[in-house]
Amino acid sequence: MKKAILIIQCPDQKGIVAAVSQFLFKYDGNILEVDQHVDEEMGMFFMRAAWEFESLSLPKDEIASRFEEEVGASFGMSFKLHFNFPKPRMALFVSKLSHCLFDILARHHAGQLDMDIPLVISNHPDLKQVVESFGIPYVHLPVTKENKAEVEACQLELLEENKIDFIVLARYMQILSSKLIEQFPNRIINIHHSFLPAFVGAKPYHAAYERGVKIIGATAHYVTEELDAGPIIEQDVARVRHHNTVPELVQIGQDVEKVVLSKAIKYHLDRKVLVVNNKTVIFY
Amino acid sequence: MKKAILIIQCPDQKGIVAAVSQFLFKYDGNILEVDQHVDEEMGMFFMRAAWEFESLSLPKDEIASRFEEEVGASFGMSFKLHFNFPKPRMALFVSKLSHCLFDILARHHAGQLDMDIPLVISNHPDLKQVVESFGIPYVHLPVTKENKAEVEACQLELLEENKIDFIVLARYMQILSSKLIEQFPNRIINIHHSFLPAFVGAKPYHAAYERGVKIIGATAHYVTEELDAGPIIEQDVARVRHHNTVPELVQIGQDVEKVVLSKAIKYHLDRKVLVVNNKTVIFY
């Protein structure tokens, strides 16, 4: 179904829900989902409303201006209007590990993720055959210390050519440049293989083993300048025991990673994520 | 804070959210929480709205009639208006097992449960001392096959005298009569020591042991005529292993039971539970 989705934030005050729902009612919008949240500490109001696109008696390109005029302006709203068509275009960055890649491709194949995957970019050739068997182009761009800047320029070009909307790092293992991050603010999703903020950085399973934790986890977050410190979208955990070796932690953890990453992609696709102060509101 | 809470159900149609929020805005109501849910299969709309009682510029006893007149009637709404004052009065029914009782008393003592507990009724004397050390009267009414009707008459009298709003069966182990159940529709909460609908009836831990399940659970539900078949309010589970004996299952399960029951009481107190077709909507 064609949907329009409105994400709103503004200082909290009386009458916001009334005004927004009145606007949609006035133009015959058939509301599908509404969720709102007040952060009392910040005194801010957040809202997500989705409606059947076809039901609204306003041309697509007039909705935003009318809403601003009739509702937004008087409440000092900052809002974004999204549509679930055309489908979002995702680029996948991978390295050698296949578990997250397979999980995403399998879900996409089963019709669970409403998006296009125009390309997969990798610094290794290992997963080429798998990706291509799904009919998706695989671009192998080996990264070395020397050619990092060059490779990234090439990546940026590919992203632009392919009109990429957002990027998923499915265990890509390389740190992105500021330039790339700036071009995709809150539009690069990374899966970190620990329960952040525990075990930031490289080799978190080794660190978890060293510390002797009884539970390990995984965290999907938007990528920001500071490593592993971006807004958390989703997390989950699994229980481990003292006799588990590092390779066993890795295997247990990978089951968590892939489910967490796919959930984060789903939230992002459904426009259910709002970033405020380096934290996420996940609407229902 | 003094709150008013409105629970609404009606056939789904456009404009409901707008009308309700408009009503509250008109009378200066400061909305604290709103959650709505559409059951597409039934074509029904459900909503819960809570506001700061003092902010609404309507006398307490006029709110319902005004709402019916201005909003409810035109949408064919069925609604209930609740206030979180005076505090709800809960009667606890217990038997010999103390884990749920202690958990409820400890939370009440810590100020987590906004209610009064005018009395505890039990068919055994064992927990008398514990209950009285919390300053709560303990009524010991031994139940036998012969005196069951008589005891229940006595219980009903006590419930009336103490103006009881709802009953919690904290592992009471006795089946209530239809008469008692009818007097407290969706106002008697029971904790069943299995993950319903698995292991209905007596000795669920023994049944779980026999079947060799890898996970056990507990279920809080409203009591209805049919045993263990009432609307489920909350459930949770815990992992067990083949070497766990029945007494170990009991101990592992009790930790789940007490948390599940206390959550259900909290939802009930906060007026977050709506029963529809023997199922519950749990509002946020």
Added chain:
Amino acid sequence: MKKAILIIQCPDQKGIVAAVSQFLFKYDGNILEVDQHVDEEMGMFFMRAAWEFESLSLPKDEIASRFEEEVGASFGMSFKLHFNFPKPRMALFVSKLSHCLFDILARHHAGQLDMDIPLVISNHPDLKQVVESFGIPYVHLPVTKENKAEVEACQLELLEENKIDFIVLARYMQILSSKLIEQFPNRIINIHHSFLPAFVGAKPYHAAYERGVKIIGATAHYVTEELDAGPIIEQDVARVRHHNTVPELVQIGQDVEKVVLSKAIKYHLDRKVLVVNNKTVIFY
């Protein structure tokens, strides 16, 4: 590493651990894993011991007879000796749903499952391309009421030809004949899409929706004559909410199904499962 694995059961008595470990010590066996369990109700002792195959100073085909003579006979032991070589050969039965299939193929591809998959059998053609892209033969055998017996004869022949050790029903959706089940006792693993024994039979997600449970689950079990009543190998659950539709329950549940099934396959491959009285002992 080449391993030998011994699974023992016998009436409980003093000295069993001493005798078994003494036997392995005598022949220089390098023990890798030992786990034992006493079921006090049955008065039975269960043990699993794995050792480095190469370390034991006994020819492969003499181990069992020597152990019987020197240890087993005097304790009235019933035991089985397994080796992790050659690799076990698994046949996959699938229908139209791809989530479990993909998960198994992806893990196999990543080297996590130490087995061969000589063939996939399906009553539908849908997943042919996926399976073949992994280089595995896909046999399409459409099942109708009329040809059921014939198809099963054909399946049995294929299983024999391919020297299949065990079968995994990855959401196969067809009930197997007694004949097939008898030929693979405790060697057919099925994934049932509910937390058994709740919601036995067809359409468990619909039944879960109807009952209004707050948690759904999945169960991997060995197939026996009685439907969904075989020994449970592994289970897990996921939390759901009242607003989840049946299709949403399906999607949430599929994530649980695939992880549970893959864990059960892993336990089976590692010879960690012992079936006693229609229940499983899962050794460490």
Added chain:
Amino acid sequence: MKKAILIIQCPDQKGIVAAVSQFLFKYDGNILEVDQHVDEEMGMFFMRAAWEFESLSLPKDEIASRFEEEVGASFGMSFKLHFNFPKPRMALFVSKLSHCLFDILARHHAGQLDMDIPLVISNHPDLKQVVESFGIPYVHLPVTKENKAEVEACQLELLEENKIDFIVLARYMQILSSKLIEQFPNRIINIHHSFLPAFVGAKPYHAAYERGVKIIGATAHYVTEELDAGPIIEQDVARVRHHNTVPELVQIGQDVEKVVLSKAIKYHLDRKVLVVNNKTVIFY
């Protein structure tokens, strides 16, 4: 039942299980539980064996020396012999928060924790009445910057007088002196209200709120010199959402804290915890 428990560690080599089980068999010991674990990285073998005390045909005070002579010496073993009688004596340190205290007292009252609680020590008077209603002495020792050393001397005296075996800090909120910690190595259990190593130090719920994590947790650990860095005994987690305020996180977390702490006490009482390299082996 009277039990003896042997905890062993030594360099890994062939024949250890055989030798230990042979020793117990020789003296008629009826083995109740055995668990062993090899840490391949360290090349170390760990074992826990429990037997019915009465069954062993050796005087209580000769067991250790005989075992050393007949088994321990030749394998270079370091071992400890424990008995579950007389009951261990635990001192509880509390502050103002009652949830962990109540949970422990309730379990003790229900006979789940096989120990004596000779006294509760607190820096606040708040929980005096609760504790005394369980018939346990409550010592109120207010701590200020000025009297800290004096109070601790007093505490040490009380611990000695009462022959305390181990201490549980049930949200005590004060940092213990090195002197106290040294006197109770791996015998002081603390509950930290975060999923360590995330959110070390004060106010972890505030820190979790700030970071926007989707899951919070609790950690029971032995107290060492370094704050919140001691060996982890048990951990668990609970899911939270963006709309949860800090007080809500506190309430959700307290349910986790109390269960985790009680599990850790149970493991400690059952002599199932072995500390190696600042990590714990938790035997079955």
